[in-house]
Amino acid sequence: MTRPARPVLALPPWLAHALRAQRGPVPWSAVTRGALAAGPLLLTAVLTGHTTLGVVAAIAAMLAGINDRPGSRRVSVQRLGVPAAVGAVGLLGGTYAGDHLGVVPLTLVLTGLGLAAGGISAVGPVASAAGTQLLVAAAIGAGMPLPDSGWERAAAYLVGGAWLLVLRLALPTPGSLVGDFRFDGERDAVAEVYDAVAGLLDAVGTPHATARRVALTAALDHAQDALTGPRLRRYASSGAERRLHAQYAAALPLAEAATALAWAGEPVPARASTGPRRLAAAVRGNTHTGPLPAPSRSAPALRALDDALLHAAEAFDRGRGDRDLHTRRRTARELVRAVFGAGGREYGLRVALCFGASAGIAQALHHARWYGQHEHWYWLPATAVFLVKPDLGPLVSRVLCRAAGTVLGALLFAGFAAVLPRPEGLVALVALSGALIPVATRHFAAQTAVATVLVLALVMVGGEPQASVSRIGETSLACAIVLVVGHLPMPGQRGGGVRARLGAAGRAAYAYLAHVLSEAEGADSRAHRWTLRREAYRALAEARTAIALAAAELPALARHTQGADEVVHTLERLVDATTACAVHLDDSGRLTPRHTAQLTELLAELAAERDRVGLRIPEVPELSDVRLAG
DSSP states (O other): OOOOOOOOOOOOHHHHHOOOOOOOOOOOHHHHHTTTTTTHHHHHHHHHHHHHHHHHHHHHHEEEEHHHOOSSSHHHHIIIIHHHHHHHHHHHHHHHHHHHHHHHHHHHHHHHHHHHHHHHHHHHHHHHHHHHHHHHHHHHHOOOOOHHHHHHHHHHHHHHHHHHHHHHHHHHHGGGGSTTTTOOHHHHHHHHHHHHHHHHHHTTTTTHHHHHHHHHHHHHHHHHHHHHSSOOOOOOSSHHHHHHHHHHHHHHHHHHHHHHHHTTTTTOOGGGGGHHHHHHHHHHOOOOOOOOOOOOSSSSSHHHHHHHHHHHHHHHHHHOOOOOOOOOOOOOOOOOHHSSSHHHHHHHHHHHHHHHHHHHHHHHHHHHTTTTTTOOOOOHHHHHHHOOOOOGGGGGHHHHHHHHHHHHHHHHHHHHHHHHHHHHHHHHHHHHHHHHHHHTTTHHHHHHHHHHHHHHHHHHHOOOOOOOHHHHHHHHHHHHHHHHTTTTOSSOOOHHHHHHHHHHHHHHHHHHHHHHHHOOOOHHHHHHHHHHHHHHHHHHHHHHHHHHHTTSHHHHHGGGGGTTTHHHHHHHHHHHHHHHHHHHHHHHHSOOOOHHHHHHHHHHHHHHHHHHHHHOOOOOOOOOGSOOOO
């Protein structure tokens, strides 16, 4: 007699998200950089008699360490450098505002700054990090009265951020030990694209095909990000870099053909994935491809796959070919739409309310001597800035993790402060905390705990008394402020961030479809098509991420984005079908009745879902107006 299975307790999404942590190997390179960043800067400042400037530089290095994520050196210039530069400006402005403005004017200035930084944060990840450092540094400048002038603090802040960037550019990493030192992860990123193509080919005709296509999109996004970034010259300067760009570009038609095969759903020969895997090995080892499997040309998508393999083999062996990364700079109109659109407006208002309210309350408590012997009131508004950021997780998850992390960090620091010698023991604690930040970023509570220990140690080195208890109280108050503001009604529709992402995905998908169904032909048209396809899939991935975060909110907030996942799923199917149409049109110049019926059905579904959810995404041209034939 078999026992009945016990029911599995399903956690609510907001609690499951709070308990979830990222997994992966320890990033030893980032750990080394963290250990060499804040600690040595603080030690140098203490030894030279500029302790307070060393505290500011160490804070900048800590914030840069939070942004020090895996990626290429070129990408790190933007990811670390831009937020540090913006933070220095915020520190300078906050210092002079705190010195010359009263409580009410200062609160109004910080509220306006929060409104601007929140809107700008909607542009993208780098802008979001820059907005965060702008507000945190402004709060520190206004609420941390130090003996140094504003420009000295700003210079120290720049030195702290620049020092970690120098470490990022100069120290070797595992990815740079193979081949050209300048490459740090770029080869692996491009190789993962070919592996993802092979994985999708293996999954054609199985239920895993959709997940493999999503993985392919993520691999392409990662490789594109790794290869792009600031450069002194417009184009790749070295032969090795041009070769790597050509290898990435050669993967795009392979990805297109594999997506078309997945859309068709008919199993492909097992040897079809052998070619992309050999290409992946050639990228990693910087070698020639060697022999590729015999072609199979029984269907348009298989013929496209074979042609793409031959083209890739030529690009690998000769190092020549298309070196275009198929990216497009966002226009000024698109940037303005992101800042002033639904997502930017809603986020800007919430940041302004949280930052302004916390700054006003912090100053009121400061003047009421609630802080006791402490002169610093920056912790409350700085904590609110991190709590209000939606890219760190759902609201209630952020609040729970921040509260738990602060309590844990404060208790740990209280124990360390009781036994460590000063200041050398606290300097060592700062260095240890800096080394742990890259590991702690896998969970917001762990990151908060490490950052709390680090900041409390810095403040104590700067001459302040032990502040663990007050930090717990300020963090609890910041959590309450952000929770209240997060549930306040806002002008317009709720869920602005999700709606903005969906709108961008819809526009990108329709632009891609309109181009494929146009009469345009030739190499330039095909290159533009690949650019539009990359934009469509990237926008869909960003929308999918925003929807997943919104779905993990409390029910009172999650209900505002119900149905959005259905829209993005239909858009993904539309882009997949458009890719299949593009491959078939390249082969025969005409579409089959199946292609026509699929497009018509998907467009009808989108029209109904758009009206039901209340989204504003553009209409697509009628199918009768474009090149379709049975």
